Amino acid sequence: MGYSCKSCKKCMLKDNFNITKDKDGLVIALAGNPNTGKSTIFNALTGLNQHTGNWPGKTVLQAQGTCIIKGKKCTLVDLPGTYSLLANSIDEVVARDFLCFAKPDATIVVTDATCLERNLNLALQVLEITDKVVVCVNLMDEAERKGIKVNTDLLAAELGVPVIPTSARSKQGLxxxxxxxxxxxxxxxxxNPNPIPYDQDLEEAIQELQPQIEALLKGRLNSRWVALRLIEGDEELLEGIKNYLSQEELEEDRVEEKCAQ
Amino acid sequence: MCSVNTDLSGRLETLVQEAKGKYSKEVREKIVDNIYREAENIAKRTVVKPPKKLDWDGKIDNILTSRITGYPIMLLLLGVIFWITIVGANYPSQMLFKILFWGEEKISTLFYFLGMPQWLHGFLVLGVYRCVAWVVAVMLPPMAIFFPLFTLLEDLGFLPRVAFNLDNFFRKAGAHGKQSLTMSMGFGCNAAGVIACRIIESPRERLIAILTNNFVPCNGRFPTLIVISSIFMGGALAAPYSSLVTPLVIVGIVLIGIMVTLIVSWLLSKTLLRGVPSTFTLELPPYRRPQIGQIIIRSIFDRTVFVLWRAVKVAAPAGGIIWLLANTYLGDSSLLNSLATAIDPFARGIGLDGIILTAFILGLPANEIVLPIMIMGYLAEGALLELDSLIALKTLLLDNGWTLMTALSVMLFSLLHYPCSTTLLTIKKETGSLKWTFLGAIIPLAVSVLVLFILNSISSLLLLMN
Structure with missing residues (x-):
């Protein structure tokens, strides 16, 4: 039938995101604001020595490394540091598309304990796309020095995902x-992330669209998030979703055919 | 089967079309506002901040980014870094010269002992080995000192402050303020600087940043600048001040580079890439205690060894080629000589000479090897010298007609000429366009030729008047 190799998830990852995944390996993404220590955590976990710097926008290229956790090979993807996922620039598109279409098995959102509020913007946006998120509150040592206290247990309850405090430079909490x-x-x-409460009119619009989207996507993407993108009219992303869907469909067809044989 | 897929896309398309125009334009801002509000609320409940504390970061920032003190401090720091590099590199450089040229003698002895043919000795020892030895002796010491110092500034969080200070200039030049960041990255490596331009959202401003990144000297060019300036400019003042001249000259060269960046950015934004600069907020990261051990390890292994290895890889074949060119005769003159003679008139017109220009052409793959190729070229011309120190190098250059003006011209040409091939490939990759890649090479080349031509016309005019 001439299936292109694009038709399976493994090759989809390889073709679209240049990631080679082992059969039962895991793909883990590292997201976060610029200059929160993503690269430091990345290096600590992978044993790689990518250069780190006190410099927002240090990692513009997507870096990759592997590590073994409990016998499983994990591919760690260091996404470019961004302040949001609203696709204002190429690095934001790269980060968003990865989370949305590459479907990492887990995502670590690295945040800066000394300015958590600004960092939570991104964390909340990531949580709208995927629920498999661990929020890492990094630079706890620096926060402590400045007399800032972060209640990570309460934060976990507020967000609805696990929160781990770390000080990556001294390898604490890793x-x-x-x-x-x-x-x-x-x-x-x-x-089970708590959804961001939007204003009444937005919520009503979401309520209207979400069931129709859910019926189409059947859980493949977060329907509330897609509804919001429909509302704001992000056409570029919707084009991406269509491509993604056609690739997924091909894959399912093939599975079905194999079963029929 | 395909029907399922088109059906799904089709139905999604219907939803998209339905949603289009249904919601007001402000909806996007509202969504962003709502997210920010939620982040603020959660932060309020989970973070306890100390009441009023001494804001050291703010205090330091007020000094570092003030209009009055910001620029002098910036220049002073840059000057101090160059000064440490130049003074510190002197001794290890002499050591390396001694060791490497002692090695050359021993290898030569071995070659004669084994009865190797003359041409093989020439190619391998006088060509390959010598060129590599020059690269190591000239480049390694300044790099090993400069990189850790530069990384230190980076880790402290100083570079974004530099960007903050320069932001205003870039906006006036019609470019994006973030270009000051990508420009600073260019000091490390222009290829990295070009990639860093991804942080600029607007395609117009991104192209300006990419096309002008080459005007700040990268790691590969700093050692060349440092060596030439310490040979020629260092002697301009009496002993106690002479060590200060070289860093000042380098700071001057960097300033010229920044000025050219701004001028070319302005010209581009008035001609090829017209438009108004977009606004943005530049975040000043907190000052962090640098990890000294990490800095030394990283800057030596990641940068110094990496850059040196890259240079050696290019220098070895280049040394061989130079030797072959210098020893293959067509008629009475060697190929190198013919080539150099052919481009000599043009080179002289801009204050260089045939060998210098040949070195820049052959040095396209890596700027680190330009100076070593020049030396090889002059040596191959027959000047038999015991080249085992920077003083000997000065004699060699003087013997070949170098003046203070030549030195200045070479430094400016090194600063402004086309980027290395790696950077050009990166530009191709980032812009996806041959046209912009071509312009990325031709604009700097045109600028450098123009600047040198004007400079040398003025200087010969002054000479005539005297």
Whole structure:
């Protein structure tokens, strides 16, 4: 039937995102604002030595490395640091498309404990796309020095996903982070992010669109998030969704055919 | 089967069309506002901040980014870094010269002992080995000192302050303020600087940033600038001040580079890439205590060794080629000589000479090898010299007719000429267009030729008047 290799998820990852995934390996994404220590965490987890710097926008290229967690090979993807996922620039599109279409098994959102409020904007946006998120509150040592206290337990309750405090430069909290990511990626723990409450009129519009979208997408993408993109008219993304759907369809057809034989 | 797929897309399309125009234009801002409100609310409940604290970051920022003190501090820091590099590189450089040229003697002895043919000795030892030795001896010490210092500034969080200070100039030039950041990245490596231009949203301003990134000297060009300036400019003042001249000259060269960046950006935004600059907020990251150990390890292994290895890889074949060119005769003159003679009149017109220009042409793959190729070229011309120090290098250059003006011209040409091939490939990749890649090479080349031509016309005019 001449299936292109684009038709399976493994090759989809390879073709679209240049990621090679092992059969039962995990793909873990690292997202976060610029200059929160994503690269430091990335290096600590992968043993790689990508250069880190006190410099917003340090990682513009998507960096990749592997690490073994509890015997499973994990591909760690260091996404470009962004302040939002609203697709204002190429790096934001790169980060958003990865979370949306590559469907990492878990995503670590690295935040800066010293200015959590600004960092939460991105965390909240990531949580709208995927629920498999561990929020890492990094730079706890620096926050402590400045007398800032973050109640990570309460934060976890507010967000509805696990929150791990770390100080990556001194390697504190990384073990906890890794095991939490593992539990979430393998499905031993499930999370249930609290949706962002929007203004009444927006909520009504979402209520109207969401069921129709859900009927179409059948859980493949977060329907509330897609509804919001429809409302704001992000046509570029909707084009991307269509491409994504056609690739998924091909894959399902093939599976169905195999079953029929 | 395909029907399912088109059906799905079709139904989604219907939804998209239905949603279109149904909601007001402000809906996007409202969504963003709502997200920010929620983030604020959550932060309020989960974060306890100390009541009133001494805001050191703010205080330091007030000084570093003030209109009065910001620029002098910036220049002073840059000057101090160059000064440390130049003074510090002197001794290890001499050591390396001694070791490497002692090695050359021993290898030569071995070659004769084994009865190797003359041409093989020439190609491998006088060509390949010598060129590599020059690259290592000239480039390694300044790099090993400059990189850690530069990384230190980066880790401290100083570079974004530089960007903040320069932001205003870039906006006046019709470019994006973030170009000051990508320009600063260019000091490390122009290819990296070009990639960094991705942080600029508007395609117009991104192209301006990409096309002008080359005007700040990268790691590969700093050592060349440092060596030439310490040979020729260092002696301009009496002993206690002479060590200050070289850093000042380099700071001057960097300033010229920034000025040219701004002028060319302005010209581009008035001609090829017309438009108004977009606004943005530049975030000043907190000052962080740098991790000294990490800095030394990273800057030595990631940068110094990486850059040196890249240079050596290019220098080895280039050294061989130069030797072959210098020793293959067509008629009475060697190929190198013919080539150099052919471009010599043009090169002289802009204050260089045939060998210098040949070195810049052959140095396209890596700017690090330009100076070593020049030396090889002069040596191959027959000047038999015991080249084991920077003083000997000065003699060699003087013997070949270099003046203070030549030195200045070479430095300016190195600063302004086309980017290395790696950077050009990166421009091709980032813009996806041959046209912009071509312009990325031709604009700097035109600028450098123009600047040198004007400079040398003025200088010969002054000479005539005297």
């Amino acid at each position: 073990d906890e982070l890794i095991s939490m990511v593992y539990e979430l990626a393998t499905g031993n723990i499930t999370s």
